[in-house]
Amino acid sequence: MNDLTATAPARATAREWWGLAVIALPCLVYAMDLTVLNLAVPALSRALAPSASQLLWIIDIYGFLVAGCLITMGTLGDRIGRRRLLLAGAAFFAVASVLAAFARTPAELIALRALLGMAGATLAPSTLSLIRNMFHDETQRQFAIGVWITAFSVGSAIGPLVGGWLLEHFWWGSVFLPAVPVMVLLLVLGPRLLPEYRDQNAGRIDLPSVLLSLAAVLGLIYAVKAMAEHGPSLPRLALLLAGLGVGAVFLRRQRQIPYPLLELRLFAIPAFRTAIVAYALSCLAMFGIYIFIAQFLQMVLMLSPLQAGWATVPWALGFVVGSLVLAPRLASRYGPGPVMVGGLAAASAGMLAMVAADGPAALWVLVGGMIVISLGMAPVFAIGTEQIITSAPPERAGAASSIAETASEFSGALGIALFGSAGTLIYRHQLAQSGLGGLPPEALATLGGALQAAEHLPAETARALVPAAQAAFTDALQFTALAGAALVLLASLLAARMQRRPTPAN
Structure with a gap:
């Protein structure tokens, strides 16, 4: 003692x-x-x-x-x-x-x-x-x-x-x-x-590693964002495959050089691996849902940009409370692993609550869901980040930090692409099934396009188009919220499983 x-x-x-x-x-x-x-x-x-x-x-x-x-x-x-x-x-x-x-x-x-x-x-x-x-x-x-x-x-x-x-x-x-x-x-x-x-x-x-990492990350993120905005095409799929190929070359080189740019041995540490998985899946879900929330506030609930900004303030305050108050108290009482698992489960419940965002109470449902998500995610990020930088040797803390941030950036871009594409497909399908005929292409493309098209259509057509487009977008938001809840729940289950694995003997 x-x-x-x-x-x-x-x-x-x-x-x-x-x-x-x-x-x-x-x-x-x-x-x-x-x-x-x-x-x-x-x-x-x-x-x-x-x-x-x-x-x-x-x-x-x-x-x-x-x-x-x-x-x-x-x-x-x-x-x-x-x-x-x-x-x-x-x-x-x-x-x-x-x-x-x-x-x-x-x-x-x-x-x-x-x-x-x-x-x-x-x-x-x-x-x-x-x-x-x-x-x-x-x-x-x-x-x-x-x-x-x-x-x-x-x-x-x-x-x-x-x-x-x-x-x-x-x-x-x-x-x-x-x-x-x-x-x-x-x-x-x-x-x-x-x-x-x-x-x-x-x-x-290692200069070749710098160039390979830059080419791989930029190629992958650009391809993912381009497909989210314009749909898949042969050039974009080719760029995606090229990014993956360059990434594979980069990883192979990291195993061969004495001072790698990306320390792959860190992924053999259970705490590091668990935190990265939780980080990546959480960012994928949150970024994917958030783009729909921002549009829903302004184009379905018809809030001004400033009002929409104020509506997201509780989200930020939830992260403040969760990071500074909940994370240290819960971790000291229950340990980091159970808190990460529980926080992910809570965030999943907050996303699931957003499925009910419709009608007069939609704003309060969204705000309530965002508060639960932020209170659940904040301890995950705080504790997960602490595990990432402390599980790595002190001399490689910068490299470990960059891995976490790169996982966040890439997962966020992937979430916007995947959720954005899925939500857009649902919006287009639901609006096409609304029974409105002769709609301009821009109205079927996005909700913003529908609202702009309505300004130039006959009054009777516009009165039918706007609520139909808003209802279709609401369906898209509800689907992405459900998908996000399932993804974060999966992250919770994976984190629980990884926490149970024994640490390899040194």
Whole structure:
């Protein structure tokens, strides 16, 4: 007992907690940048007149480059120093944000959004791996990770609110500027409050692995998103297969080189493997459902963008409470494994409740379901993230963090593609079965197309089309909620099974 007491992990001091506050700020901005530009699309379109293809690239390139660079940035931080990489990324992000705010052409904005994505890829793995080195006490570390997750949740929630206010008072480029003072503050306080840590035995970064990982992730995500938006085709299927092939070559190379970009041995650790599976399946379901919720609020319940934004605030607050309060208390009482299993089951119940979203109570059903989902998912993410970074050796915490973030990004894109495609098929089928004849193609394509088409149709036809299209979309939402509930329940069962497997002897 005395030996155990003597080697008890040191508890964090005020410096570490202030450092955590500094770390949380760029995470908040990173999450805001994923969503805030969507609000600026109308004003941006008027100012820069991008083509339809250019507009898609302006919106998507940031997420593509974040996902494609995460694995490289996580390992680079382990090699050159996590604080150094974080500060370099922050400076890069601030400069690119200012330039993006004053972009003069669509091509300029696409290039600058790509640079923002590369800089953004340094933030998540660097900040999470720094938390691993700053907080050694398990309870404190779980709370710190809860703060880290909360920063992303709050950023996602306030992004539309901040963006909406800026667009009401300033030009479209103003949505990029809130990141600048935050990154400057990080550059000023980071060297004083954040420790440096690197793998002293790290080898050189393998350039072929960097290129292979970038090509595989970008190819797969682009193919999945393209099929979700435009349907499958031979070129898109070929790109998907090419991405899988490049990914297979990348994985084979990781087994052969002495200092791999992706540490495959981590997947042999049960806690790591369980957390990654829970992470991936949860993100797949949540991202897939959320795109329908956002459209349902505005185009079925006819809320304004600001009202829809307020309706999603309880979702973010649920993540705050779940990450900072429920996760540490439940984990200390029941252990991490049972809490992850129970949290996934609770989130599944919240998704299942959304199947009843219809009629006068639809808004309250959706909000209630979102609260249950966030309260269930938050402990899963907090505890799962803690298991991911602590099951890996300290010198590879950056690489482990990047695996978790890449799983999240890729699963999110896959969820949007799969759920979006399935929901669109159901919408089209239900609207085609409504008995309305002679509908324009855009009305059968999407609910937004139906509402726009109704503005140019005779009044009697429009009065029949709008409720029929909204009912068809409601059916699509209910189906995706049911599918999401089944998927998250499967994740709960898999997590329970993996937790029961014995840890291999070292």
